[in-house]
Amino acid sequence: MPKKITLQEVARVAGVSRATVSLVVRKSPLVAAHTREKVEQVMADLDYVHDIGAARLRNNSSRTVGLIVPNLVNSFFTEFLSGVDRVMEQDDRVVLLANSHDDPARQDAILQRFRGHGVDGVILCAAEGTDPELLHKLQRWNLPIVQSLREIGKGQTDYAGADYIEGVGLAVRHLVDLGHHRIAFLSVTALTSAREERLVGFAKALKQTGAEDAGIVEAPLTWEGAAQSAARILALDSRPTAVVCFNDVLAAGLMLGLRQAGCEPGRDIDVVGLDDLPLAQLTYPPLTSVAMTPDRIGVAAAQLLSRRLNAEGAAIERAIIKPQLVLRESSGRKLG
Known part of the structure; x- marks a missing residue:
């Protein structure tokens, strides 16, 4: 079994105290930058591995x-x-x-x-x-x-x-500014606080802008489920001209389903997602989304x-x- 490198040996080679090496291992800001770099280089050269098990025993963590x-x-x-x-x-x-x-x-x-x-x-x-x-x-x-x-x-x-309430509000106000008055919401089926807050945001934004609630459609969080929701949205009596989606996954699936139904997102019906994941730039067309970072x-x-x-x-x-x-x-x- 290869010899285990200790803090003491790292300290000896680096020409510093064992306490200094310990501070470097714990990423303490108390160590000067040049000293930190020197100690880290010695640890790399010696292939030092921090013994977390020992640290756990010492610190009960x-x-x-x-x-x-x-x-x-x-x-x-x-x-x-x-x-x-x-x-x-x-x-x-x-x-x-x-x-x-x-x-x-x-x-x-x-x-x-x-x-x-x-x-x-x-x-x-x-x-x-x-x-x-x-x-x-x-x-x-x-x-x-x-x-x-x-x-x-x-x-x-x-x-x-x-801030899900404000996020949905941004989406609705953007669509209203474009002239949309009949806006639908595509939600996940899961009953969580995240869903509740988005629906509160949707109702609040409609009230503030005077836009019409064109309907709330639910879909499972799957590509297939989101794509299938397009038929139900297009069948709504209110004939929405825009849809705000719970997240980008549902929005991407919805746009696929809309195209399959012969309806072009961004031309025949506008779609806005929430999250602004990298996926939003890869959809066709690229997805307007509210960045949640x-x-x-x-x-x-x-x-x-x-x-x-x-x-x-x-x-x-x-x-x-x-x-x-x-x-x-x-x-x-x-x-x-």
């Missing part, structure tokens, strides 16, 4: 956090993970990602596994139908939690998310959890990221 998302169909969650991971890397923590498939029972099993692994805390995007009692259970486990994107038991934990939400959620781990009794905080409308060819034509 696993240096891991759990992240539970409801699905990986939507690339929103991979960008969200990127933001979480960026913060936790700075904290010298590893992120354990799990997919609940929007199933509360599966979510409970994941939390038990996380508990068995001794995670320091959890970022939870709650599965549809999650009982708010779960928050009390986590409290009894003394497991710090930050909710994100979806919320149960509002105000009981730290929370990071987007999932990586920034991930950063905010991770920062809240890091704060909670360092100050367990701190007051509950909320971080809400403001949306921004990004115009592309799926909307933009002025109606006569």
Whole structure:
């Protein structure tokens, strides 16, 4: 078995104290830049590996956090993970990602596994139908939690998310400015706080602008389900001239279904999504979308959890990221 390189040996080769090497390993800002670079180069040359197991014993910390998302169909969650991971890397923590498939029972099993692994805390995007009692259970486990994107038991934990109400409002006002008065909404079927807030935003924006609610159509979060929703939208008695979609996945599927029905998005009917994922630039036509910046939400959620781990009794905080409308060819034509 190869000899294990120690902090003491790194310190000897680098010509610094063991305490300095320890600060470098922990990414402390107290170390001068030139010293940090020198120590990091020595660690690379010696192939030093930080012994997390030993650190866990010393600090009673696993240096891991759990992240539970409801699905990986939507690339929103991979960008969200990127933001979480960026913060936790700075904290010298590893992120354990799990997919609940929007199933509360599966979510409970994941939390038990996380508990068995001794995670320091959890970022939870709650599965549809999650009982708010779960928050009390986590409290009894003394497991710090930050909710994100979806919320149960509002105000009981730290929370990071987007301003869905304003996001939908931006979409509706954009369409009204173009002359649209009959606007439909394409929603997911999952009954979550994210869905509720978007529908509140839709109703609020219609009231503010005087536009007509042309109908709310629901579809499962799948490409096939979104494409099939096009027929139901085109069959609405109100004959909508524009559709706001719950997210970009539904919007992309809807536009495919509209084209299959001989209806051209951006010409015969305008479509606006929410999220502004890279997908929005690849659809035909390119999709107008409201940017929700999932990586920034991930950063905010991770920062809240890091704060909670360092100050367990701190007051509950909320971080809400403001949306921004990004115009592309799926909307933009002025109606006569």
